[in-house]
Amino acid sequence: MASTDLENVPVENTVRALRRLAPGAALREPRTPELRALARALRDHAPSELARTHPVPVARVVLAGQLRALDRAVIGFFGACHPAGPEAARLARAAHYSRTRHSRTRRAGPLLDRLRAEPGLRAAALGWAEACGHRILAGELRGVPEVPAAGDGRLAAELAVAALLPAPDRGGRVPSGDLVRTGSAFLDVRSLRIGDRGFRVDVESAAPVELVRDEEGLTLRALWWKGLGRVTDDLGHEYLVLAKDPAGTPRARHWCHPRPAPGARVLRLESAGYRGERLRLDVASAGSSADVLVKLELTVRLGA
Template sequence: MVASTDPGGGLAVPVENTVRALRRLAPGAVLRSPRSPDLRVLVAALRECSPAELAGLQAEAVGRVVLAAQLRALDRATTGLFAPDASGPEAARLVRAARHSGRGRTPLRDRLRAELGLRTAALAWATATGSRLLADELRGAPPRPDAEDGRLAAELVVAAVLPRAADGGGRLRAVAGRRGFLDVCSVRVGERGFRIDVRADPLVELVSDGGGPALRALWWTGLGRVTDDVGHEYLLVAKDPDGTGVVRHWCHPRPAPAAGSLRLESSGYRGERLSLTGAARGTFAEVVVKSELTVRLGS
């Protein structure tokens, strides 16, 4: 549910929910305009389809966008300075091949065509890192983007259009109804959006698990959707879990003037069950429990 986009200094955002919110944004939302024509095509497409459908509808644009991103990652990996690209034997061979090639001002694609050693090392790196479209390009095969490439392209689109997370502005306290284990600490409204701090009380319980007692621990993964009572949706620009049980979310834009309340939906819970007697019998289970609560906006 959470993508690897990084629009707010290392803070992850849920791509599927963000893509859906692009279709029913609250008034006042200001998005960035991507410079790439292909990204602009995909922005328009995602207003009508899901990330999983993107590659089937815009195969050429998806292929170019994902391939460009994988080429950028390859270029970084040739320096040996960027983790996780700098790990593994394939990455080490790539760095050595790049050092013996004519880096200079020659574009990477031209160097890959002209230098067999560099192309061979790059192909091994692309295969090891799962950069399938780049590997096809290096083999001379035509690109065939699939649904996973569409998801990657959607992540790149989201990163390109979301405004940067910014704090500041006046405080607006909220009175929240509490359900499950979520509790709103505060809502802070700024010039371009608002911040919600939500506390999650972790549930820990001892249960019977066949051969003996088991510890079942649950932890919260953050908000997945924010809507208001007049039908608008808000972009989750970033979230910042600080490890204290309070997760801070930056949302865009400001609450609509007619909105009287915000409806928050969690991304769900994940659960882990550990056997207390005999680790070999322990099992892992993922438990998704949707939680909702309503925040009434007030002065």
């Protein structure tokens, strides 16, 4: 995995860590000039500010990402757009017709060139882009470019951050000295393994589950941990949370970068919060869920 799990670790947390990153970090070089420009800009600007301060690279980075999604969609990988939707079906038919029509006359060129040359494929792609909320791509297809909004800036920041982050170091060894764990009612640090490029920390989650019977029947109430959102040390450095094992087991494994800084004695692990769920066990009743703003901090004391 070469990018951060941004659903569980907000891009703002990663940007903050990049500004106070512990020494020894080895970041990747983004491939395009626009991604490099945005990566530099994130040193001084919040993700939501990028659309205002750097509109041109934001628009180009978002457009490139949305074109990649479209390129997958024309061969049947629809991503966030439901495959059964009418816009997706029209896009698939138009793309099939385009490939069949030109298979004997020329090889397919870059997707954007094909869209400009083929009105039918462009119209189908425009409908798909609008249904998916890809406003920058939709503006490009209309020939009237959209001005990037704050949401586009945040998306561009996510893409720039993903281009910077290294792959997690999945190897590791137990550090010398003792590991002292401090937990809470719900969480406990189970192990810390330090590798050449970073460290891996396993946290056990024991969030409460309650089954209640009332006049309407049985209700299951549960809290599900979202994982770590921030890792710092006692020297003021921060660490990047590169990846997290999928949810579904009590123990969550995180890969962080880089190795603990020389002289650091304590790692502070901040919980990203919990997701609360309330589910009626009656088939006729719909379940509901909501985010619960719970923040906990664990302490890992590093051995000498």
